[in-house]
Amino acid sequence: MGGGGTDGDGDWAVLPFPPRLADVTLALVGKVGSGKSATANSILGDDAFESKDSYRAVTGTCQKRSREFHDGRATRTVNVIDTPGLFDMDSTAEHVQKEIAKCMDMAKDGLDAMLMVFSAQSRFSSEDEKAIESIKLFFGNEVLDHMILVFTHGDVVGGESSWNKKLTDSAPAYLQDMVNLFANRVVLFDNNTSDMRQRESQLKKLFCAVDFVISRNHGRAFCNQMFTQIKEMHPVSMSNKEIYDDYLKQISKMVEEKLNSTIARLENQLHEEQKARQAVENNLREEIRVLKDRLKKAEEEAEEEAKPGSSCIIL
Known part of the structure; x- marks a missing residue:
């Protein structure tokens, strides 16, 4: 989980990043039980979203929370959008369209990064593969330039070295290809640790990946035609x-x-x-x-x- 980028870029740790965006918007997407809400809480530093290990949906609708933090250089605002399991097999078309609309409204200025969240302790299934392919079809291939892969339950798989070995030895070909494609945009997360140094370290890695995405896209958020139309349609007053x-x-x-x-x-x-x-x-x-x-x-x-x-x- 380091190394070159999708087009041969060097390690994100040594890239000369431009000034970081003061305001960053992230959307977390994944199946029920993947750990989206727990990851969102780790990013925000509190229990902003209800979270528990469950095969049933905890997040019923899109929610947005924000926090300010100091990254060692400047104070920044991160806006986190937690989504329900949009691409789960039991999600109805009506529910999906309603929640995608809400998510796009919450991020009407565009997404700086989309975090695809998977559980490292679960087998990467054809359903997971279809979720990525569905997002590509819906938003277009350019969404991949703004995507970061986050694997939760890092404590269960024994840390990064064990996880990397597991990926190399037994991960499906599709997942291996995605990890290679996203070499500098793959983050392993342990949302259960009480070790503050570890929490800070994994957050630093995540925001390095976020800043890498922002840098590669020249500071431009993902904002396709639908985002543009939504921004133009947005009411002047919300009252x-x-x-x-x-x-x-x-x-x-x-x-x-x-x-x-x-x-x-x-x-x-x-x-x-x-x-x-x-x-x-x-x-x-x-x-x-x-x-x-x-x-x-x-x-x-x-x-x-x-x-x-x-x-x-x-x-």
């Missing part, structure tokens, strides 16, 4: 509930349309993959049929030659 509710309905509609197009692309991609697999299977069946025909013909010829009087004898 009128009717106006604000109408605004939320509008952006929910935008998200719904985007989700529908994303689902359509996924279904089309799946259909094309199934067609390609079917073509391969058909080709294999044809090759097997040809081989069987050749084998049968060879056997028949061998039997014919083995019959009495089938050989030509020259006296």
Whole structure:
């Protein structure tokens, strides 16, 4: 968890970072039970979000909290958006579109970094892979430039050296590729430790990764066309509930349309993959049929030659 970046950059620890942003917005995304809320609390330094080890959702809706901290050079503000399990299998389309709309409203000026949170003690599944691919499809590939991988339960896996060995020896190919791609944007977190020095150390690593992302993107937050539209639509005043509710309905509609197009692309991609697999299977069946025909013909010829009087004898 160090080394080169996605395009051959050097170790983030020695990069000449520009002046750091005074105000940073982070969104935490991941499955139920991955440790999103606990990680958000570690970043904020208090129990701002309800958190517990559970396979049931603790975070029911997007929430945003902020704190000021001194990074050794200057005082900064970090805004943390904790999201529910947006890409869990049991999440309804209506719930997903509503929560994505809320998240984008909370980060209407854009996201400086998106933290994809996984549990280091759980097997990286096809569902985890689909979550990353769904985010890429929905937001576009450029979202990867703003993404950081955070693995929780660092205490369970025995620290970074043991975790790195586990990744190398037994992680699925997709996860290994992602870790290699995000070489300087992978952080192992222990949210249970009471060791303040360890807490400070892992927070420092996280913010080094955040500042690396900001540096690589020249200080520009992730802000695609939808973020721009949401910012333009945002009410001047938030005090009128009717106006604000109408605004939320509008952006929910935008998200719904985007989700529908994303689902359509996924279904089309799946259909094309199934067609390609079917073509391969058909080709294999044809090759097997040809081989069987050749084998049968060879056997028949061998039997014919083995019959009495089938050989030509020259006296």
